[in-house]
Amino acid sequence: SAAEKDGHDWFMRKEIFEQPRAVADSLLGRHARNGLLQLDEMRLSDQELRDIDKIIIIACGTSFYAGLVAKYAIEHWTRVPVEVELASEFRYRDPILDYSTLVVAISQSGETADTLQAIRHARLQRSKVLAICNTNGSTIPRESDAVIYTHAGPEIGVASTKGFLTQLVACYLLALYLAQVKGTRYGDEISEIMRQLESIPDQIAAVLSRADEVYELARAHVDTRSVLFLGRHAGYPVALEGALKLKELAYIHAEGFAAGELKHGPIALVEEGLPVLCVVPPRGRDQLHEKMISGIQEVRARGARTICLAEEGDTSIEPYADHLIRLPRVPVLLQPLVAVVPLQLFACELATAMGHDVDQPRNLAKSVTVE
Ligand code: AGP
Numbered sequence: 001s002a003a004e005k006d007g008h009d010w011f012m013r014k015e016i017f018e019q020p021r022a023v024a025d026s027l028l029g030r031h032a033r034n035g036l037l038q039l040d041e042m043r044l045s046d047q048e049l050r051d052i053d054k055i056i057i058i059a060c061g062t063s064f065y066a067g068l069v070a071k072y073a074i075e076h077w078t079r080v081p082v083e084v085e086l087a088s089e090f091r092y093r094d095p096i097l098d099y100s101t102l103v104v105a106i107s108q109s110g111e112t113a114d115t116l117q118a119i120r121h122a123r124l125q126r127s128k129v130l131a132i133c134n135t136n137g138s139t140i141p142r143e144s145d146a147v148i149y150t151h152a153g154p155e156i157g158v159a160s161t162k163g164f165l166t167q168l169v170a171c172y173l174l175a176l177y178l179a180q181v182k183g184t185r186y187g188d189e190i191s192e193i194m195r196q197l198e199s200i201p202d203q204i205a206a207v208l209s210r211a212d213e214v215y216e217l218a219r220a221h222v223d224t225r226s227v228l229f230l231g232r233h234a235g236y237p238v239a240l241e242g243a244l245k246l247k248e249l250a251y252i253h254a255e256g257f258a259a260g261e262l263k264h265g266p267i268a269l270v271e272e273g274l275p276v277l278c279v280v281p282p283r284g285r286d287q288l289h290e291k292m293i294s295g296i297q298e299v300r301a302r303g304a305r306t307i308c309l310a311e312e313g314d315t316s317i318e319p320y321a322d323h324l325i326r327l328p329r330v331p332v333l334l335q336p337l338v339a340v341v342p343l344q345l346f347a348c349e350l351a352t353a354m355g356h357d358v359d360q361p362r363n364l365a366k367s368v369t370v371e
Contacts, residue, residue: 010358012157012249016344017208020201022162023337025151026169031194035187037177043146044128049181052102052128055080056095058087058118059106060368062160062244063167066132067106068237069336070171076333077179087114088371090121097125104174105131108155108163109367110138117371119143132170134163148174157359158366159248161344164241165204168337172197196330200337203328207341210326214342217307217323218349221275228269228276229256229343230299232292235279238336242277242343248361249351259295272303277346279339280310280317281332288332289316296320309339 008014032038055074057067064086071082085095087105097103103122107115110133119129119140131144134152141147150166176193179185221227227246231239239256246254257266259278270276276299281288297320300306308321311329318324325342327335351358 009352010157010348012159012161012344012348012358015152015155015157015162016341016348018153019162019165019341020205020208022150022152022166023169023204024201025153026166027173027194027197028151030173031191031198035191037173037180037190037194039148039173039177041147041149042177044130046181048128049102049178051100052080052178053100055082055102055104056090056097056122056127057082057084057104057106058090058115058122059084060087060112060114062164062241063106063108063112063115065237065241065244066164066167066171067104068240069168069234070104070106070175072234073172073333074175074178077175078182078184080178080182087112087118090118095122095125097122097127099126099128101127103127103129105129105140105144106133106167106171107131107138107140108134108150108152108160108167110135110140111367111369112140113369113371116140116143130174132167132174134166156366158361158364159245159344159347159358164340165337169197172334196334200330200334203330203338204341206328207338208345211345214325214345215349217325218346219353221350222353224252224275226253226269226274228266228274228299228304229254229279230259230262230276230292230295231256231279232259232281232288232295234333234336235281235292235339238279238339238343239277241340242279242347245344245347246350248364249347249356249358250354251356251362259292262295262298267298267302270299270302270304274299274304276304276306277343278306278308278321279335280308280314282311282329282335283314283316284332289314293317293320309342
């Protein structure tokens with residue numbers, strides 16, 4: 001009923017708008033007054049964490065994309081190498097695992113069969129398994145050595161939204177906690193990043209307050225047959241997630257690419273009028289922003305219509321954007337938390353305009369309990 005959906009037409013839309021709260025709840029109580037980060041349910045000792053010399057993240061679908069973002073954050077802050085692997089592929093490649101490998105399983109439902117089988121395999125090889133999960137007492141955290149619960153509240157829409165954002169939060173917390181325990185980052189820096197994380201709920205609310213612009217754009221795309229998404233660095237998994245949302249909900253062909261990979265093949269797909277959504281990294285000292293702009297110029301020169309998500313104040317993008325969606329200014333590693341929101345709104349509204357059932361897309365189930 002409409003009441004259950006807080007007056008929204010879909011659970012998905014309700015859940016998109018719950019994201020500021022979900023992110024805030026997932027951060028709650030983690031940052032102690034002494035400046036130290038605490039993860040109460042962690043269950044792995046500091047010594048066990050210090051012994052870890054490799055991390056393998058396993059997950060499916062949207063949770064896998066959260067894992068891809070986590071790789072950037074964990075490697076940058078802790079210098080521990082991270083692999084991210086699709087749970088359904090993990091067991092079959094005979095992965096190299098031992099007691100110093102931490103396997104991180106990310107699952108909103110905690111019941112995904114592919115992920116469950118993967119952690120069972122990892123534990124047989126003596127690896128420690130940490131679950132990042134939204135469902136208390138579900139199978140995956142029960143079979144893991146440790147858990148970080150996300151506090152998104154129940155996610156009903158088949159398409160994951162607040163589940164994804166809170167998984168990102170948990171991944172950042174894990175990365176910072178490891179950095180604290182291993183001493184690869186100092187307390188001041190960790191506190192500063194925590195403060196930036198704590199400001200994210202307001203930034204998401206600001207993005208949501210401009211939902212109408214995104215809706216209008218989405219409705220203008222009802223006849224679109226194909227959409228590309230481009231990103232770089234932490235924006236690359238955002239591009240993949242934006243494309244997955246469109247496939248799931250609007251049933252149109254959508255693909256995400258790392259912008260630097262365009263010239264190695266995908267640019268051949270570009271033709272007159274093709275919509276290309278571009279997640280533009282924040283301006284910074286690295287070359288990411290400039291390189292993204294040159295990728296955008298390349299697709300535009302071949303007739304693409306570019307829809308650019310770029311931070312407030314970035315005027316250099318204006319000549320190359322047929323449409324511009326503004327994002328709050330946040331560091332590149334945290335940008336996925338704000339950049340994915342317009343892509344969720346876009347997919348939800350486009351699917352609605354096409355007359356699809358957004359909460360129950362065809363052929364999909366909320367939790368996939370078969371391998
Ligand atoms: C997301 O929109 C999907 N419906 C799907 O990819 C999902 O993220 C995947 O099945 C993993 O689910 P889990 O997080 O519950 O394990």
